[in-house]
Amino acid sequence: MATTGSNKRDWAALEHQYYQGTFKRQPVTLVRGEGTRVWDSEGRVYLDFVAGIAVNVLGHCHPAIIKAVQHQVTQLVHVSNLYYSTRQIELAELLAMQTQGMRSFFSNSGAEANEGAIKLARKYGRLRRNGAYEIISMENSFHGRTLATTAATGQASYQATWVPLPDGFKQVPFDDLQAVKAATSAKTAAILVEVVQGEGGIWPASKEFMQGLRAWCDEQNLVLICDEIQAGMGRTGKFFSWQHYDARPDIVTMAKGLAGGVPIGAMLTGARTDIFVPGDHGTTFGGNPLACAAGIAAVRTIIEENLLENATQMGKYWRSKLDALCARYSFIDSPRGSGLMNAVHVKHSLASIIVQQALAHGLLLNSTAPDTLRMIPPLILTRSDIDEAAELLERSLTDVAAMPVAQV
Ligand SMILES: Cc1ncc(COP(=O)(O)O)c(C=O)c1O
Known part of the structure; x- marks a missing residue:
């Protein structure tokens, strides 16, 4: 297969020379993608169950994205938010x-x-809750790498090096409504939650928790x-994961x-919290015509190609494969998730070894922790992709099962 644009340069060595050492990368250089597959600089093909960390919902180089970007790039790429811009408004409308x-x-x-x-x-807390500013977020959550979102992230390993972090964040155990209630004070402005924790290892919240949070926010005049x-974007089989719970x-x-x-x-708000006025917030690039044209294509394709239903059906099928594999291999268990957002628990900290073996067999997987294997493939996944992925994963697990470390 094609190895577009690659020659025999040593990309790992060049990266070491020219790029900052922030990433622990898998030992492949990816040069091309199509649908559920990517190719490396040596021409090897991989079935992609990482999807750019849950980004490539339509797979690689989907015709709708190509068409939208190619057209938009000939019309208008960037103008700033000093002006109205059609694509931005169209995406917001969708x-x-x-x-x-x-x-x-x-x-x-x-x-x-x-x-x-x-x-x-x-701002809501300042105006409508007597100056409250504190945000309660969840243990084991992940919200980003800026200082404030690091403070909101409930994982000590992401925070330790950067203290002092911005004030006004507090974490409570996930899925524990009583803990949220106990942590709420006059200072609390909002509760921040991933309905399905992602980087934390794919943990869906319970319906009682989500509905309880909604009721608590209404009662206490808090922002959810x-x-x-x-x-x-459809990953769990609904456009948004909260829609499973009607919260x-x-x-x-x-x-x-x-x-x-x-x-x-994107940050979306309902009427109650729609209180930004000109000057409160801004961005140079955000919402530019190129990104929004791609966004319009992505949202329309998800709806028109019925990808929510596909994520639901393929999610069930993949889970049946994971259940079967967990029954056969003693060092993996507890499959969990929602739609095409799944993980299994891995004993003996073997997750990264499984990732390496899968890579060798042509399957991209990712571990969020030494004991967690995550699968977040594109929503265009087919049954035959799943059959193939299950076979590749099985081969990888068989390799690992033969290692002494898996036999303890
Ligand atoms: C739930 C969640 N919130 C926030 C982020 C941060 O997004 P970004 O890396 O685009 O800043 C991530 C990234 O993994 C995420 O999974």
């Missing part, structure tokens, strides 16, 4: 249709979307923020799959 009329603010990433949500919640950055947030954040791989973020 998202309003998915949210019963919420209004959008577009940024460039998930962390920025959450920054916007934090600012909006603080759902971070849908990983679980949104509508006041503010929603999105990014990842929203423009099918083109960088974008």
Whole structure:
């Protein structure tokens, strides 16, 4: 197969020389993608169950994204938010249709979307809850890498190096309504939650928790923020994961799959918290015509090609394969997730070894922790992709089972 644009340069060595050491990368250089597959610089093909970390909801180089981007790039790429821009408004209109009329603010990433949500919640607290500013978020959550979103992230390992972090964030155990209630004080402005925790290892909240949060926010005049950055855009089989529970947030954040791989973020708000005025918040790039054209194509394709239903059906089929594999291999268990957002628990910290073996067999997987294997494939996945992935995963697990470390 083609190895577009690659020659025999040593990309790993060049990266080491020219790129900062922030990433622990798998030892492959990816050069081309199509649908559910990617190719490396050596011409090897991989079935992609990482999808750019839940970004490529339509797979790689979907014709709708190609067409939208190719057309838009000949019309208008960027103008700033000093002017009205048709694509931005059209994308916001599409998202309003998915949210019963919420209004959008577009940024460039998930962390920025959450920054916007934090600012909006603080403004609400200042105006409508006697100056309250504190945000309660969940242990084991992940909300981004800026300082405020790091403070909101409930994982000590992400925070330790960066103290002092911005004030006004507090974490409580996930899915524990009593803990949220006990932590609420006169200072509390908002509750921030991933309905399905992503980086934390794919943990769906319970219906009681989500509905309880909604009721608590109504009772206490708090703002409910759902971070849908990983679980949104149809990944769980609904456009937004809160829709499984009928627990509508006041503010929603999105990014990842929203423009099918083109960088974008969005912070949406319902009427109660729609209180930003000119000058409160801003961005140079956010919502530019190119990103929004891709976003329009991604949202329309998800709806028109029935990808929510596909995510539901394929999610069930993949789960049946995972159940069977967990029954056969003693070192994996507890399959969990929602739609095409799944994980299994891995004993003996073997997750990264399984990832390496899968890579060798042509399957891209990802571990969020030494004991967690995550699968977040594109929503265009087919049954035959799943059959193939299950076979590749089985081969990888068989390799690992033969290693002494798996036999303890
Ligand atoms: C739930 C959640 N929120 C926020 C973020 C941060 O998004 P970004 O990396 O685009 O800033 C992520 C990224 O993984 C995420 O999964």
